[in-house]
Amino acid sequence: MWAIAPLKPRTENPGMMKMMVSDLKTEKRFIRHLVEKRTQIEEANAQDIADADVAVKAGKLSSSLFKRLDVSGAKFDTLLKGIDEILNLPDPIGQVTYANKVAEGLDLYRLTCPIGVLLIIFEARPDAAVQIASLAMKSGNALLLKGGKEAQRSNAALVTAMSAALRDVGLPADCIQGVDTRTEVAELLKQDKYIDLVIPRGSNELVRSIKDASRIPVLGHADGICAVYVDSKADLDKAAKIVVDSKTHYCAACNSMETLLVHQDVCANFLPKLAAALAGKEDVRYKADPVCRPHLPSGITEPAQEEDFDTEFLCHTMAVKAVASVQEAIDHINSHSSGHTESIVTEDPVAAEAFLSKVDSAGVYHNCSTRFADGFRYGFGAEVGISTNRIHARGPVGLEGLVIHKYRMYGSGHTAAGFSGASPEHTFLHAPVRGVDRVEDIPQAKKVRT
Amino acid sequence: MWAIAPLKPRTENPGMMKMMVSDLKTEKRFIRHLVEKRTQIEEANAQDIADADVAVKAGKLSSSLFKRLDVSGAKFDTLLKGIDEILNLPDPIGQVTYANKVAEGLDLYRLTCPIGVLLIIFEARPDAAVQIASLAMKSGNALLLKGGKEAQRSNAALVTAMSAALRDVGLPADCIQGVDTRTEVAELLKQDKYIDLVIPRGSNELVRSIKDASRIPVLGHADGICAVYVDSKADLDKAAKIVVDSKTHYCAACNSMETLLVHQDVCANFLPKLAAALAGKEDVRYKADPVCRPHLPSGITEPAQEEDFDTEFLCHTMAVKAVASVQEAIDHINSHSSGHTESIVTEDPVAAEAFLSKVDSAGVYHNCSTRFADGFRYGFGAEVGISTNRIHARGPVGLEGLVIHKYRMYGSGHTAAGFSGASPEHTFLHAPVRGVDRVEDIPQAKKVRT
Structure with missing residues (x-):
């Protein structure tokens, strides 16, 4: 039974989690654990494929879906290579996207940070589970994964391997969880306090039904006409x-x-x-x-x-x-x-x-x-989907679509009242600050590190 | 009765509309029309204030709400100054935020563009109507405005003046429309095909009730604890x-x-x-x-x-x-x-x-x-609200929160198949392109203008 653990990453703050992920090269561990569990994963995949084969022959499953189920052999190698490519992308977290000297001694920085907890609903493609999980980890987000039921055993084996990698580096194994049934999805869609974004990959009907059922923002990957x-x-x-x-x-x-x-x-x-x-x-x-x-x-x-x-x-x-x-x-x-x-x-x-x-x-x-x-x-490098939304992310969504920002302000006793009155203590400068591209460049943050 | 005209700006494409707005200095016309109609606006405002005064004395309205109603005299001058400040902000549309040489002869640019049609629900502050409309026009968005009922006459007079300014420059006057009643709002919340973003400014209850009633994305300006x-x-x-x-x-x-x-x-x-x-x-x-x-x-x-x-x-x-x-x-x-x-x-x-x-x-x-x-x-310069969302915009939302992007790709007959096979016609370069900061800098677009 799935537990309401997504709360955990939130209270532990996705920002911190990201730092740990980055420091400890969790993605490399992903690869190691997937390689170690390769036999189990391929066995689970073979069972899914055997069942699907029966369904295709009975005319209950399309052959295009069947083709996407396979993650064995050369496809497994491609999957590992994909994680490696994501690992080598620039760090999407801690980028400074706005730096402003608001007043003398009062500095403002906007920094990219993880969104938090993502619920991703995707088709029966086990390779997508790994790609999405790699993107989520690289961007410091916790992840609930619901894949197509035809790939259920493959996905479970993959999630087990990825959770083990998380535990291995001292992160909560719950940061990646599999979701098995539609009933569980329905329950999760009510948890707008704990889940920050739903990304459904599928038909317009799927996307609409999720929007109807939830207050959580939805990044729809829907039909393309x-x-x-x-x-x-x-x-x-x-x-x-x-x-x-x-x-x-x-x-x-x-x-x-x-x-x-x-x-x-x-x-x-x-x-x-x-x-x-x-x-x-x-x-x-x-x-x-x-x-x-x-x-x-x-x-x-x-x-x-x-x-x-x-x-x-x-x-x-x-x-x-x-x-x-x-x-x-x-x-x-x-x-x-x-x-x-x-x-x-x-x-x-x-x-x-x-x-x-x-x-x-x-x-x-x-x-x-x-x-x-x-x-x-x-x-x-990779994508979590292609968005036809008109806010947040539009078009193919890579790591940038999995981050948001927060503002840091550093003062020295500044008050809003200090900017008004007959002889104000401070005046607004709003001068752009150059050369601060990442959190490590912020002078006040630098002091702590050195 | 309010008509389903927001469709209009969408089919006329907000992107083009923006170009017209920019070229014709609509914001300057805003100021002219507001000045011309100043007497009517102040009269309407005086009526709202008179009614509110009765309500305050009967204990039915808070004095803090009452204070915010007034847009006459010096407050009117401040309001005009505010539009002028927004007018002087850098153009938020047509900025290139990603430029990549995908392959030889295949270039990709991501450009900021308007979101489309916004529905903004705000408190009884007529000055907010003008500030929000100025931000929406500057960013090329069409706007449906529902203000607090205590400011209904003031808002109607302001919307009339702003619509006249639009007509004056040859834009559809419908690009800014007032919405009078909650029944109309309820109807609009169903129009997810035509409305792209709802920005409710108010209580958590208001934000939640809108999320429950609509598939349209919501940028909530809610409680601050x-x-x-x-x-x-x-x-x-x-x-x-x-x-x-x-x-x-x-x-x-x-x-x-x-x-x-x-x-x-x-x-x-x-x-x-x-x-x-x-x-x-x-x-x-x-x-x-x-x-x-x-x-x-x-x-x-x-x-x-x-x-x-x-x-x-x-x-x-x-x-x-x-x-x-x-x-x-x-x-x-x-x-x-x-x-x-x-x-x-x-x-x-x-x-x-x-x-x-x-x-x-x-x-x-x-x-x-x-x-x-x-x-x-x-x-x-100004804000449409402060977002506690974790996607799209977080914290104070200015012009940047009212834009999204689209991707332009320029090729010369490139196909996806041309990148595969034993001897591919093309190979991926994915090299960053420098010096293209705005749509006017795109070499292919430049050719047309000169």
């Missing part, structure tokens, strides 16, 4: 290449293209070219408007319905629509997209700038595939 | 001055001290000194633990109950407790405080650093008054 717009000034070969990649590189991902918008002047030239490029791919289907339909292969093309432009297909089906201008493309996207990632293909820099500045999505691209919307590809 | 800890190594004169200011400079504010913690070794010396310093103040009351009680004036001191340490008194009453160590003070604060602002008074830098690093509050201070927790005092 991404569009590519092929402009009248597009290089059509480039456009075909980008659309093929955006749609078929990994169609189950949220950053894959679902909607294709084509300038009406190039429909006749572009669409047959695209169809030819996609001819070798399995299960390609077009749901096209009347302008585009004649230019697409008849056997696999059907009339688009209004709702097709609001659908995340997650397969090789796409909705196709002709537009009369870049502005019409922008308007379509701002009405229909999920605000995830959109790309314009054009050789006209003016059209590109209009698209990038007016499209209101987390990612706006020029002449490249929507598939780049990803924490690793953005250079963050 | 702030503590001052007087350490064994404190300069006791300095400590008395800081405690007097923290408690009595403006006791109705959320950044005022409610809990006083005193190291047991200095109770006998410090508490009589404090009582002497507070002797001239009205209605001072102590709720003290058994160790502190003997050292405080008997007539105005009573035994502290457990709940007194979880209470926001908002008057000259304070809860007083002796602690055996800085660690006990830290533990007390992390269990009882609302995570707003806490201060340690000590001449011992080691104790100070322990307190600042381990206390888990938005503001942690050394040798100064808790009253400094304020957007203006922090150097932000």
